[in-house]
Amino acid sequence: MIKLVFCCRRxxxxxxxxxxxxxxxxxGPLVRKLREQIPSMKRYxxxxxxxxxxxxxxxxxxxxLEAFDGITEVWFDDLESLGGDGGEAARAAAIQLLEDEGxxxxxxxxxxxxTEEHEIF
Numbered sequence: 001m002i003k004l005v006f007c008c009r010r011x012x013x014x015x016x017x018x019x020x021x022x023x024x025x026x027x028g029p030l031v032r033k034l035r036e037q038i039p040s041m042k043r044y045x046x047x048x049x050x051x052x053x054x055x056x057x058x059x060x061x062x063x064x065l066e067a068f069d070g071i072t073e074v075w076f077d078d079l080e081s082l083g084g085d086g087g088e089a090a091r092a093a094a095i096q097l098l099e100d101e102g103x104x105x106x107x108x109x110x111x112x113x114x115t116e117e118h119e120i121f
Contacts, residue, residue, distance in 0.1 A: 002079055006072040007111040020048045022104045030100055037093035040081035045073045
């Protein structure tokens with residue numbers, strides 16, 4: 001499977017709590033609603049980061065950068081289904097999702113990339 005990984009940073013004016021509520025309660029249901037228009041999406045998961053002080057114990061010893069506010073993972077069967085022609089409905093749904101992301105994400109500070117999973121256990 002191919003997985004889109006989206007490392008999310010909230011808009012600077014949003015608190016972590018407001019961001020997570022907006023992402024889960026508004027964007028999540030929008031993705032669910034639009035799934036029929038983008039049938040190549042097989043699975044969608046949001047992982048919300050815990051407060052900084054909780055993550056500090058694993059971040060600091062590694063000298064890692066500050067944590068993202070969360071990650072989104074979206075699974076697809078293969079690259080063809082991800083980039084294939086999903087038709088006008090899929091394009092419209094993708095535009096709608098991007099427009100919504102711009103309302104709560106600091107998009108230039110987010111990272112997004114494709115991966116291929118290799119399950120170890």
